[in-house]
Amino acid sequence: MSPRRSFQRAGEEARRAALISATLDLIAEGGPAAATVRAIAARADVTPGLIRHYFATKEDLVAAAHESLMTGLTEAATARLDELTDNPRARLRDFIVASVSPPVTEPRAMALWAASMQLVPRDAAMRRVHEATYLAFRDRLAGLIADALHAAGRSTDTATLRAHAIAGNALLDGLWIEAAAIPDHFSEIDLPELALSAFSRLLNLPLED
Amino acid sequence: MSPRRSFQRAGEEARRAALISATLDLIAEGGPAAATVRAIAARADVTPGLIRHYFATKEDLVAAAHESLMTGLTEAATARLDELTDNPRARLRDFIVASVSPPVTEPRAMALWAASMQLVPRDAAMRRVHEATYLAFRDRLAGLIADALHAAGRSTDTATLRAHAIAGNALLDGLWIEAAAIPDHFSEIDLPELALSAFSRLLNLPLED
DNA sequence: CCAACAATTATACGTTTGTATAATTAAGGA
DNA sequence: TCCTTAATTATACAAACGTATAATTGTTGG
Known part of the structure; x- marks a missing residue:
C-alpha cells in the first residue's frame, strides 16, 4: 500500500518559475551535469514527469x-x-x-x-x-x-x-x-x-x- | 570469427597526450557532455578500456x-x-x-x-x-x-x-x-x-x- | 454536489554512461 | 627463438539518464 503523494496545483507561471529556479540552483552548485531532470524535480518539490508537462524537452528548460x-x-x-x-x-x-x-x-x-x-x-x-x-x-x-x-x-x-x-x-x-x-x-x-x-x-x- | 583488432604499442607519454588532445577536441565541439570515455577513445583511436589504464578515473583525465x-x-x-x-x-x-x-x-x-x-x-x-x-x-x-x-x-x-x-x-x-x-x-x-x-x-x- | 478537465504522480522503457575484469597480443630481453 | 611482461582489446554490468505513457487527483464551473 504505497499512498500516492499528495500535491497542490500551482499556476503555470509559478511552476515554470520554480523549475527554472531549481535548474539554475543546481547548475550553479554542480554544473550542468548536476541538473538532471530528476534532481530538478526534487529541488522544485515535484516529480520528474511534471517537467515534461511544461517543457517539451530538457533543452527547452535549460x-x-x-x-x-x-x-x-x-x-x-x-x-x-x-x-x-x-x-x-x-x-x-x-x-x-x-x-x-x-x-x-x-x-x-x-x-x-x-x-x-x-x-x-x-x-x-x-x-x-x-x-x-x-x-x-x-x-x-x-x-x-x-x-x-x-x-x-x-x-x-x-x-x-x-x-x-x-x-x-x-x-x-x-x-x-x-x-x-x-x-x-x-x-x-x-x-x-x-x-x-x-x-x-x-x-x-x-x-x- | 571476429578478428581482434590489431594495435601498436605507444609510449605512455604519447598515449596520455593523445587522450588529452581527444578530450579537448570533443569538449570544444560538443561540450563536456560530448567527452564520454567511448567518444574519447574513438577519437584517440583506441578502445575505451585503455583510458582506465592511464587515468584511474575520467575526472583525472578531464x-x-x-x-x-x-x-x-x-x-x-x-x-x-x-x-x-x-x-x-x-x-x-x-x-x-x-x-x-x-x-x-x-x-x-x-x-x-x-x-x-x-x-x-x-x-x-x-x-x-x-x-x-x-x-x-x-x-x-x-x-x-x-x-x-x-x-x-x-x-x-x-x-x-x-x-x-x-x-x-x-x-x-x-x-x-x-x-x-x-x-x-x-x-x-x-x-x-x-x-x-x-x-x-x-x-x-x-x-x- | 457532481462532472469534466487539466495538473500531477507513477511506472516503464531503451540508451548511454563510467567502471570493472578477463582475454589477448605486441614488444624486448635472455 | 621463446618466454615473459605490460599494453591493449573485448566483454560485462549496474546505475543513471531523458523520455514516453498511463493512472490518479486536485480544482473549478454549472
Whole structure:
C-alpha cells in the first residue's frame, strides 16, 4: 500500500518559475551535469514527469533558464536606475557601478553565465537568447551614454555611439567576470572606482565622484 | 570469427597526450557532455578500456586536459610576443589586434574557455591555474603598456599602470568573448579598429594606424 | 454536489554512461 | 627463438539518464 503523494496545483507561471529556479540552483552548485531532470524535480518539490508537462524537452528548460538568468542580470544593473535622479551623468555612473558590484560579481552568477556561454556556440536557441539579452544590455548602456553626452553638450553620431557602447559593454563584462572568478584577488581593489575611471577616459567625460 | 583488432604499442607519454588532445577536441565541439570515455577513445583511436589504464578515473583525465589547455594558451600568447617588432607602440598595437582576431576569437576557443571558467568557482586547483594564467597575461599587457607610455615620454606610477592593465585586459576579454559568441553579429564590425580606438582613449595614447 | 478537465504522480522503457575484469597480443630481453 | 611482461582489446554490468505513457487527483464551473 504505497499512498500516492499528495500535491497542490500551482499556476503555470509559478511552476515554470520554480523549475527554472531549481535548474539554475543546481547548475550553479554542480554544473550542468548536476541538473538532471530528476534532481530538478526534487529541488522544485515535484516529480520528474511534471517537467515534461511544461517543457517539451530538457533543452527547452535549460534555454528558458538561461533567458531568465540573463534578463535577471540586466535587471540587477537596471533596477536602481528608475528610482534615481534624472541627472543623466549620475544615472550612467550608477549603472556602471551596479554592473561591477554584487550580485552581478558573485561567483554564482559567473558559474551560471559560463555554463550558458558554453552552450551558445552550438545551440541555436541559446544563441538567440544570448544575442537578444546582450543587445538589450548594450542598448540600455548606449541610451545612458547618449543622454550623458548630450547633457554635456556633446554631439554623438550613431556609429561612434555604437562603438562606445560595444567597448563599454566589453569593459564591464571583462571586469565582472574576473572579479567573480578570483574574488580574493579583487577584494582589495575598488572596482567601481576603476570602472568609472576607465569609462571616463573611454568617453572623455568625467564620471568619478 | 571476429578478428581482434590489431594495435601498436605507444609510449605512455604519447598515449596520455593523445587522450588529452581527444578530450579537448570533443569538449570544444560538443561540450563536456560530448567527452564520454567511448567518444574519447574513438577519437584517440583506441578502445575505451585503455583510458582506465592511464587515468584511474575520467575526472583525472578531464583535469589533466584542463591543465594542458591552460598552459598551452599561455605559451601561445607568450610565443606570439617574441615575433613582434621592437617598436613599443607597434608591439602594443599588434598585441591588441591579435587579442581580438582569430584564432582567439574562434568559437572553439570560447567554448573551451567557458568550460574551464565554469569549474573555477568550485574547483580550487582550477582556480589556482586560472589566477596564475590571468596574472601572467595581465602582466604581459602591463609591460607593453609601460613601454609604450615610456617611449612617448609619459611617466607611469605603478598604481595607475595596474589600473590600466586591469581595464585593458577586461576590455580585450569582453570583446573577444562576444565576438566569439555571436560571430555573425560582429562580422560587419572592424573589431581590431574598435579595440585600438578604445585603447587609445583609455591610455590617452594614439594607437590607430 | 457532481462532472469534466487539466495538473500531477507513477511506472516503464531503451540508451548511454563510467567502471570493472578477463582475454589477448605486441614488444624486448635472455 | 621463446618466454615473459605490460599494453591493449573485448566483454560485462549496474546505475543513471531523458523520455514516453498511463493512472490518479486536485480544482473549478454549472
